Amino acid sequence: xxxxxxxxxxxxxxxxxxxxxxxxxxxxxxxxxxxxxxxxxxxxxxxxxxxxxxxxxxxxxxxxxxxxxxxxxxxxxxxxxxxxxxxxxxxxxxxxxxxxxxxxxxxxxxxxxxxxxxxxxxxxxxxxxxxxxxxxxxxxxxxxxxxxxxxxxxxxxxxxxxxxxxxxxxxxxxxxxxxxxxxxxxxxxxxxxxxxxxxxxxxxxxxxxxxxxxxxxxxxxxxxxxxxxxxxxxxxxxxxxxxxxxxxxxxxxxxxxxx
Numbered sequence: 001x002x003x004x005x006x007x008x009x010x011x012x013x014x015x016x017x018x019x020x021x022x023x024x025x026x027x028x029x030x031x032x033x034x035x036x037x038x039x040x041x042x043x044x045x046x047x048x049x050x051x052x053x054x055x056x057x058x059x060x061x062x063x064x065x066x067x068x069x070x071x072x073x074x075x076x077x078x079x080x081x082x083x084x085x086x087x088x089x090x091x092x093x094x095x096x097x098x099x100x101x102x103x104x105x106x107x108x109x110x111x112x113x114x115x116x117x118x119x120x121x122x123x124x125x126x127x128x129x130x131x132x133x134x135x136x137x138x139x140x141x142x143x144x145x146x147x148x149x150x151x152x153x154x155x156x157x158x159x160x161x162x163x164x165x166x167x168x169x170x171x172x173x174x175x176x177x178x179x180x181x182x183x184x185x186x187x188x189x190x191x192x193x194x195x196x197x198x199x200x201x202x203x204x205x206x207x208x209x210x211x212x213x214x215x216x217x218x219x220x221x222x223x224x225x226x227x228x229x230x231x232x233x234x235x236x237x238x239x240x241x242x243x244x245x246x247x248x249x250x251x252x253x254x255x256x257x258x259x
Contacts, residue, residue, distance in 0.1 A: 064117075104132045173234065229257070240256050
């Protein structure tokens with residue numbers, strides 16, 4: 001019988017709202033068993049770049065990461081956002097340790113090849129050091145990952161936090177019974193975007209195809225759901241999507257994905 005592990009990803013909108021962040025971290029700290037947290041921080045990075053007079057370039061919602069931007073996101077993701085979360089979790093009796101993908105060689109990646117768009121220093125993940133994470137968990141440390149990986153040749157790479165969470169869950173699935181949680185503003189996948197309570201509670205492969213054909217899953221939900229099913233296809237037990245209340249074991253209104 002494998003021990004249970006929760007991998008939780010939280011979005012940047014929560015990180016910049018102090019009350020929302022505190023509510024989330026309280027819920028995360030109450031989550032039973034072993035856990036790993038992955039966070040973004042894009043909005044904070046954009047705010048800092050603006051203060052420093054550096055233009056943030058986005059294409060289809062994705063950040064173009066030039067050399068100046070790598071410095072900004074390292075300061076924000078690996079510094080301000082990560083250490084703020086770690087400190088707050090310590091106050092909630094969670095012995096957290098903040099990590100980028102370079103720390104302990106935990107997430108290896110390569111720079112995304114240039115096709116139609118040159119995204120700059122953006123990483124596509126090659127592997128996760130599951131042995132390191134298993135060792136950290138075994139001594140009751142809770143890893144807190146920011147959205148940075150590295151290429152093994154000294155370069156930090158901006159990496160999608162949803163993808164990092166998915167790849168960590170996959171990397172740990174051989175050792176633990178792993179559940180992946182994507183926490184965001186909505187209560188789950190909604191049938192009607194104007195109705196917060198129109199949550200599709202259960203999605204399997206056939207339901208996923210049906211929702212795609214009807215256009216229910218579109219825009220920003222497409223890459224998120226792609227990461228979900230990629231994780232399920234690689235031995236992650238289940239994936240849950242919803243707001244912070246999803247982490248409360250008594251909550252029923254969120255989306256669960258299984259094959």
